[in-house]
Amino acid sequence: xxxxxxxxxxxxxxxxxxxxxxxxxxxxxxxxxxxxxxxxxxxxxxxxxxxxxxxxxxxxxxxxxxxxxxxxxxxxxxxxxxxxxxxxxxxxxxxxxxxxxxxxxxxxxxxxxxxxxxxxxxxxxxxxxxxxxxxxxxxxxxxxxxxxxxxxxxxxxxxxxxxxxxxxxxxxxxxxxxxxxxxxxxxxxxxxxxxxxxxxxxxxxxxxxxxxxxxxxxxxxxxxxxxxxxxxx
Amino acid sequence: xxxxxxxxxxxxxxxxxxxxxxxxxxxxxxxxxxxxxxxxxxxxxxxxxxxxxxxxxxxxxxxxxxxxxxxxxxxxxxxxxxxxxxxxxxxxxxxxxxxxxxxxxxxxxxxxxxxxxxxxxxxxxxxxxxxxxxxxxxxxxxxxxxxxxxxxxxxxxxxxxxxxxxxxxxxxxxx
Numbered sequence: 001x002x003x004x005x006x007x008x009x010x011x012x013x014x015x016x017x018x019x020x021x022x023x024x025x026x027x028x029x030x031x032x033x034x035x036x037x038x039x040x041x042x043x044x045x046x047x048x049x050x051x052x053x054x055x056x057x058x059x060x061x062x063x064x065x066x067x068x069x070x071x072x073x074x075x076x077x078x079x080x081x082x083x084x085x086x087x088x089x090x091x092x093x094x095x096x097x098x099x100x101x102x103x104x105x106x107x108x109x110x111x112x113x114x115x116x117x118x119x120x121x122x123x124x125x126x127x128x129x130x131x132x133x134x135x136x137x138x139x140x141x142x143x144x145x146x147x148x149x150x151x152x153x154x155x156x157x158x159x160x161x162x163x164x165x166x167x168x169x170x171x172x173x174x175x176x177x178x179x180x181x182x183x184x185x186x187x188x189x190x191x192x193x194x195x196x197x198x199x200x201x202x203x204x205x206x207x208x209x210x211x212x213x214x215x216x217x218x219x220x221x222x223x224x225x226x227x228x229x230x231x232x233x
Numbered sequence: 234x235x236x237x238x239x240x241x242x243x244x245x246x247x248x249x250x251x252x253x254x255x256x257x258x259x260x261x262x263x264x265x266x267x268x269x270x271x272x273x274x275x276x277x278x279x280x281x282x283x284x285x286x287x288x289x290x291x292x293x294x295x296x297x298x299x300x301x302x303x304x305x306x307x308x309x310x311x312x313x314x315x316x317x318x319x320x321x322x323x324x325x326x327x328x329x330x331x332x333x334x335x336x337x338x339x340x341x342x343x344x345x346x347x348x349x350x351x352x353x354x355x356x357x358x359x360x361x362x363x364x365x366x367x368x369x370x371x372x373x374x375x376x377x378x379x380x381x382x383x384x385x386x387x388x389x390x391x392x393x394x395x396x397x398x399x400x401x402x403x404x405x406x407x408x
Contacts, residue, residue, distance in 0.1 A: 078258070079254050079258070082260070082262075083253070083254070083258075085257070086260050086261055090260075126319070139373070140350070140371040140373065141347070141349040142348070143349055143372040143373040144301075144302065172316070173317070174315060174316040175316075195371075196315040196316075196371065198312075198314070198373075199371060199373045200318070
């Protein structure tokens with residue numbers, strides 16, 4: 001902070017407590033960026049009163065740039081993150097499929113190449129699933145893991161189980177029976193029983209990767225897995 | 234006329250900006266941090282809704298606390314009903330995975346809680362649709378941890394995480 005005597009303008013402004021020596025000054029500049037220019041009529045604009053903003057154009061500009069960048073970053077972050085999170089949680093997201101429980105529908109190549117599927121949350125927002133849909137759900141035994149299986153039966157159906165302790169199981173209200181396509185290599189309802197619809201996560205509708213496996217996943221129920229007709233009870 | 238149209242257009246733009254920003258921000262907050270809910274029913278009396286249908290308690294539901302599915306015995310939690318996924322129920326956590334529970338009115342007298350599951354009960358035994366009816370529930374159905382009663386004002390309190398002594402799990406040495 002030093003008074004500058006290099007121009008008459010600076011001398012007039014020397015009563016200000018903070019003043020940096022202007023290196024370049026056009027005397028006719030009255031854009032309001034000078035200090036203490038109140039009372040100059042139409043030239044009144046901002047009154048930054050900042051010791052940094054004057055003269056030393058390089059330094060003032062770089063700091064102003066940083067501050068603007070920071071503000072834009074904060075605005076983007078606190079807006080973009082909730083918007084993105086809401087979209088990925090409620091509309092759709094993608095996920096890589098691991099494991100062989102859904103072969104040959106998913107991951108036929110085994111560990112060499114994992115399929116990437118499109119998970120559609122919007123379709124299951126009212127817990128509406130159909131027999132044959134490939135769905136992702138929260139694992140009943142480990143809530144931090146999602147598993148992907150095919151819906152075999154809905155509430156009220158009677159299922160002929162494969163490897164379950166009971167040979168026939170009636171699916172309770174609000175539950176569904178899921179199985180992997182690769183019977184015997186799948187941790188599914190044959191192991192943990194019917195699962196509550198509340199654990200439903202999303203409906204897998206398409207394979208997005210690898211490109212040679214681009215397809216819409218069909219919602220088919222293998223004929224041998226149809227529910228037992230209730231007349232046969 | 235130009236001015237009035239300009240005003241309308243600016244208003245519309247501000248509305249859109251607010252809507253498409255404010256809604257996801259609010260939704261994310263209410264889904265992942267906390268929200269409030271009114272408690273219906275008598276299954277948690279006398280802890281919640283002691284006045285019955287005259288006045289329902291409003292509780293603060295804390296999602297953030299259960300984001301890693303960390304619950305403790307005695308917590309009052311809200312969860313998705315296993316029988317009806319569109320309904321949330323509020324109960325107390327009695328036992329966690331591995332515990333053996335002495336059931337009340339369940340088909341089996343003793344139940345071991347499987348991995349990734351919990352046993353919940355309402356405080357008002359006999360008037361509660363809880364694990365004694367539908368068995369252990371998967372932790373994946375956990376919705377939130379009810380931490381405070383916010384309304385009515387005379388019932389402002391922090392909900393205590395206590396397990397009634399008669400509901401303690403069976404010590405595993407007694408198997």
